[in-house]
Amino acid sequence: MTRRAIIQPVIMSGGVGTRLWPMSRAARPKQFLPLVTSRSLFQETVARFSGDADVDFLPPVIIAGAVHEALIRTQLAEIGIAAAAIIIEPMARNTAAVAAVAAAWTSANGADALTLLAPADHHIADGAGFRAAVARGAAAASKGAIVTFGIGPTEAHTGYGYIEAGAAIAPGVAEVAAFREKPDAETAARYLKGGRHFWNAGIFLYSPDAMSGELDIHAPTIRSEATAALQGARKDGAVLKLDASRFALCPSDSIDYAVMEKTKRAAVVGPVEAGWSDIGSWTAISPAADDQRIISVDCKRTIIRTDGPTIAAIGVEDLIIVATGDAVLVVPRPRAQEVKIIVDHLKAAKREELL
Amino acid sequence: MTRRAIIQPVIMSGGVGTRLWPMSRAARPKQFLPLVTSRSLFQETVARFSGDADVDFLPPVIIAGAVHEALIRTQLAEIGIAAAAIIIEPMARNTAAVAAVAAAWTSANGADALTLLAPADHHIADGAGFRAAVARGAAAASKGAIVTFGIGPTEAHTGYGYIEAGAAIAPGVAEVAAFREKPDAETAARYLKGGRHFWNAGIFLYSPDAMSGELDIHAPTIRSEATAALQGARKDGAVLKLDASRFALCPSDSIDYAVMEKTKRAAVVGPVEAGWSDIGSWTAISPAADDQRIISVDCKRTIIRTDGPTIAAIGVEDLIIVATGDAVLVVPRPRAQEVKIIVDHLKAAKREELL
Numbered sequence: 284m285t286r287r288a289i290i291q292p293v294i295m296s297g298g299v300g301t302r303l304w305p306m307s308r309a310a311r312p313k314q315f316l317p318l319v320t321s322r323s324l325f326q327e328t329v330a331r332f333s334g335d336a337d338v339d340f341l342p343p344v345i346i347a348g349a350v351h352e353a354l355i356r357t358q359l360a361e362i363g364i365a366a367a368a369i370i371i372e373p374m375a376r377n378t379a380a381v382a383a384v385a386a387a388w389t390s391a392n393g394a395d396a397l398t399l400l401a402p403a404d405h406h407i408a409d410g411a412g413f414r415a416a417v418a419r420g421a422a423a424a425s426k427g428a429i430v431t432f433g434i435g436p437t438e439a440h441t442g443y444g445y446i447e448a449g450a451a452i453a454p455g456v457a458e459v460a461a462f463r464e465k466p467d468a469e470t471a472a473r474y475l476k477g478g479r480h481f482w483n484a485g486i487f488l489y490s491p492d493a494m495s496g497e498l499d500i501h502a503p504t505i506r507s508e509a510t511a512a513l514q515g516a517r518k519d520g521a522v523l524k525l526d527a528s529r530f531a532l533c534p535s536d537s538i539d540y541a542v543m544e545k546t547k548r549a550a551v552v553g554p555v556e557a558g559w560s561d562i563g564s565w566t567a568i569s570p571a572a573d574d575q576r577i578i579s580v581d582c583k584r585t586i587i588r589t590d591g592p593t594i595a596a597i598g599v600e601d602l603i604i605v606a607t608g609d610a611v612l613v614v615p616r617p618r619a620q621e622v623k624i625i626v627d628h629l630k631a632a633k634r635e636e637l638l
Numbered sequence: 639m640t641r642r643a644i645i646q647p648v649i650m651s652g653g654v655g656t657r658l659w660p661m662s663r664a665a666r667p668k669q670f671l672p673l674v675t676s677r678s679l680f681q682e683t684v685a686r687f688s689g690d691a692d693v694d695f696l697p698p699v700i701i702a703g704a705v706h707e708a709l710i711r712t713q714l715a716e717i718g719i720a721a722a723a724i725i726i727e728p729m730a731r732n733t734a735a736v737a738a739v740a741a742a743w744t745s746a747n748g749a750d751a752l753t754l755l756a757p758a759d760h761h762i763a764d765g766a767g768f769r770a771a772v773a774r775g776a777a778a779a780s781k782g783a784i785v786t787f788g789i790g791p792t793e794a795h796t797g798y799g800y801i802e803a804g805a806a807i808a809p810g811v812a813e814v815a816a817f818r819e820k821p822d823a824e825t826a827a828r829y830l831k832g833g834r835h836f837w838n839a840g841i842f843l844y845s846p847d848a849m850s851g852e853l854d855i856h857a858p859t860i861r862s863e864a865t866a867a868l869q870g871a872r873k874d875g876a877v878l879k880l881d882a883s884r885f886a887l888c889p890s891d892s893i894d895y896a897v898m899e900k901t902k903r904a905a906v907v908g909p910v911e912a913g914w915s916d917i918g919s920w921t922a923i924s925p926a927a928d929d930q931r932i933i934s935v936d937c938k939r940t941i942i943r944t945d946g947p948t949i950a951a952i953g954v955e956d957l958i959i960v961a962t963g964d965a966v967l968v969v970p971r972p973r974a975q976e977v978k979i980i981v982d983h984l985k986a987a988k989r990e991e992l993l
Contacts, residue, residue: 578983592947592962595660595966597976597977598976610947611950613957614950614952615954634948
């Protein structure tokens with residue numbers, strides 16, 4: 284029997300969530316909103332990777348932009364969880380740089396831990412189920428694999444990248460045969476039927492040495508500058524502000540492109556069946572139960588959400604209606620992805636107060 | 639040639655306008671909102687019946703509830719028109735009592751004027767055209783007719799009462815053959831085709847003596863108690879508060895039922911083609927031009943109005959979207975009349991702040 288794995292959760296909280304406008308705003312993007320439960324997606328994510336499990340979770344590390352530091356402190360305090368560190372990115376440099384920082388931090392502080400790199404803005408209904416998947420991947424990661432989590436597809440989705448599983452490594456863990464870009468509808472249908480293709484959840488489990496080694500091979504500048512940015516970080520209590528002059532030198536690239544599609548070490552735990560959703564648009568949101576501010580008469584398949592104004596709807600179908608104190612969105616469900624158009628319009632019109 | 643008629647406009651401002659919720663509220667019902675132009679319907683109505691015309695308009699009398707007195711003063715001041723009187727109804731007693739008060743006031747103050755009784759919450763695009771219709775009716779009213787204004791129907795509307803024109807009295811003026819209740823669709827289509835049936839706009843022109851005489855015959859209690867309520871009114875500058883103990887004794891009835899359907903004196907000016915609308919629901923409202931707060935992408939036949947929040951709509955059709963700071967309405971155009979359901983719901987739930 285292997286010893287219990289020690290896991291260092293590193294929560295990536297730098298997303299912008301424009302497709303959940305008008306609730307998701309620059310100052311409070313979607314991960315900080317209570318969209319699915321009474322806690323924010325960030326709070327749920329932090330809580331998911333803590334406490335009792337088949338692995339030992341260290342206190343989490345949060346990586347985010349400076350504008351959200353106060354919000355992060357508040358939301359952590361609300362759920363009674365103290366971060367090991369809040370690492371502030373002086374600018375956005377995409378996920379490869381974050382993965383490098385996460386590896387370097389874990390290596391320096393993590394007592395032989397594996398790094399679990401996870402976005403703060405996903406919903407996972409079955410936390411225990413996902414933690415079991417993490418435990419399943421830990422053995423492979425301990426042996427040097429860079430482990431991805433492949434979500435069992437529930438529809439022929441054309442908006443996600445897919446992971447094609449190869450030879451089995453262990454029960455429920457396989458080598459990655461290939462990473463597949465967002466497929467067309469026909470290909471997605473084939474993936475769904477075949478059972479060897481999983482949605483790429485963008486969650487990674489790796490030993491710091493394995494990740495650093497692969498970055499050295501495939502993205503050496505990212506590895507060196509991200510590590511230097513962490514080593515030169517200004518420390519203020521639990522807050523570490525990355526050295527901006529070094530971090531700025533990291534090429535902006537995703538960990539998928541920079542490492543995962545090139546490395547021989549990629550493995551996948553899957554299919555993971557834990558009620559995962561990236562909450563990519565308002566269609567992923569259930570109607571708020573028992574909200575006195577919503578008066579819905581004779582509506583069908585309609586998503587209504589408010590954080591203030593009363594919303595009264597009569598006889599509408601397949602519609603999304605979202606209201607905040609200063610903005611209202613109305614869009615048919617099939618066009619939920621197009622909310623980004625509105626945000627682009629507001630940017631062009633310099634309507635900063637609504638962004 | 640007859641001498642120029644002197645007209646005493648009496649503006650009925652007691653409506654509630656629930657079908658224009660959420661903008662129309664108890665404290666500021668639809669007549670006080672700038673729904674069609676930059677001035678409120680009330681302001682447009684007052685201005686319509688003043689100034690140069692083929693008749694001489696006396697300064698207007700306003701009849702309204704006490705809660706709107708301040709709003710009326712403010713809105714009159716904004717357009718620079720002084721009322722001859724603001725008559726406060728201590729309770730609502732429908733239009734017959736108002737017609738009686740208006741007759742009594744004109745008789746006591748109006749120097750042989752005719753009373754023009756008009757609701758404050760209608761829109762008339764062609765003010766000069768309607769004033770010409772008033773001038774046309776003045777001769778008949780001077781001779782003792784109680785003159786109604788019959789709007790030339792532009793569709794087979796089943797939501798209005800109709801006036802059936804009888805024998806001609808003068809060019810464009812006829813006896814009333816009958817008042818017709820809201821017709822079914824087939825009957826409305828026949829009315830539209832026949833050209834002898836006009837929409838009853840609920841606007842009346844009469845000499846005080848003629849109206850008082852007919853009230854004496856058909857509704858003597860309304861006549862006596864309304865007159866007594868005015869005679870016993872408490873005067874405060876231009877404000878007259880009707881004596882509540884007497885006004886309360888008026889049976890609550892409409893002038894149509896109490897007098898018009900019974901009197902032999904009814905006449906109709908019609909068809910009046912002056913762009914009349916009772917702004918009965920949001921479908922009567924044109925989209926606000928050039929409102930920076932409205933972002934409409936790929937929408938068709940959609941009415942969007944806001945008095946504060948930005949509204950962003952993508953790809954919706956035949957929809958009404960209205961937002962205020964505390965409430966949002968979304969309803970398909972064909973169901974615009976059902977907005978009243980929402981108001982009823984709010985009343986039942988005692989959501990006074992939204993009424």
